[in-house]
Amino acid sequence: MPTLHVELFAGRPPAVKAELARALTDACVAVLGSPADAVQVVFHDVARHDWATGGVLWSARAPAPPEPGAAA
Amino acid sequence: MPTLHVELFAGRPPAVKAELARALTDACVAVLGSPADAVQVVFHDVARHDWATGGVLWSARAPAPPEPGAAA
């Protein structure tokens, strides 16, 4: 019955979320012994202008180099 | 002072949310004895490609038959 809420920067394509949901669920099944159907994963996209670290919004920082899986 | 965060699939029309907010608030008033004005209800729409059960996004499943109150 674990439920995972995943906050991540907006822009990941659905195929990446699908793969991540599967990997996170596999981790819960392997470590907790939960039945897969009992695992819920909910994604919450967060825009860079809605997340601050150290008091500075990420939209105000220089962009990071592209990551694998990021929307091109 | 109860606060309810309600995650539900996106697509419900405002009239349905209005009715649900009223029904949830009524339940808190009836069971907890809270004054109605102390009850907060916040809806969070979740897209089908942002919710997975059993490691599979709901956008990758066959659609369920239509429900009463669902957006047509």
Place this chain on the structure above:
Amino acid sequence: MPTLHVELFAGRPPAVKAELARALTDACVAVLGSPADAVQVVFHDVARHDWATGGVLWSARAPAPPEPGAAA
């Protein structure tokens, strides 16, 4: 598939939470047409010293008169 997170002041006995879970689930079934088994309700007890309104913790306020269902 609606999931409700309910924050409420700590101290409600399990019987009251059981009744509230049932009433909230009934509301989702009636208004959204969700199958009951798809409705999740999760309670989060919040101590009065962990909740502030207007910048003042509820533990620093005069207690409210007792409510029906409150722990005696």
Place this chain on the structure above:
Amino acid sequence: MPTLHVELFAGRPPAVKAELARALTDACVAVLGSPADAVQVVFHDVARHDWATGGVLWSARAPAPPEPGAAA
């Protein structure tokens, strides 16, 4: 390591969120002694038709007078 999730009505311009993120972070640094870089602030915009108080959605209420910092 404090993380703040801030739910607020949608419509605040990024400059206001930037200022609020800075002020909230400063408060954590001043009161908790946290290093600024350890403070995370995440904003969650909530539409007026997704927030109810007393069982009534804010979209169904008369609008409040404009506030400083609100989107014009």
Place this chain on the structure above:
Amino acid sequence: MPTLHVELFAGRPPAVKAELARALTDACVAVLGSPADAVQVVFHDVARHDWATGGVLWSARAPAPPEPGAAA
């Protein structure tokens, strides 16, 4: 920068949470390409009397058979 909030039934020993945190972080690193240090995992224990499915608290159901990793 993904942050995972994991709600699970109370009773898992710290060693299981440590292993799960590692596995979930590995999944984010592998799928999203996030640097490991940017991944936050926060566990929220939920008592069986604080979680209802289908309107029935899990504390009112027959216990499930023991799972690997569950507190003995």
Place this chain on the structure above:
Amino acid sequence: MPTLHVELFAGRPPAVKAELARALTDACVAVLGSPADAVQVVFHDVARHDWATGGVLWSARAPAPPEPGAAA
């Protein structure tokens, strides 16, 4: 109407939370123009064995030097 959920390591005394609630509320009043009574602050204590960064629980790390406001 902003609501702030503040996750922080367990162990802060109520006086520190009281001061932080006041400072966060003041920030919302000053920046957003919200009436103070419309600002809600909810604290969520997180144990060091329930929070991982980089896949490692904070309970498995060397303790940080004491901070001002930390429980002695």
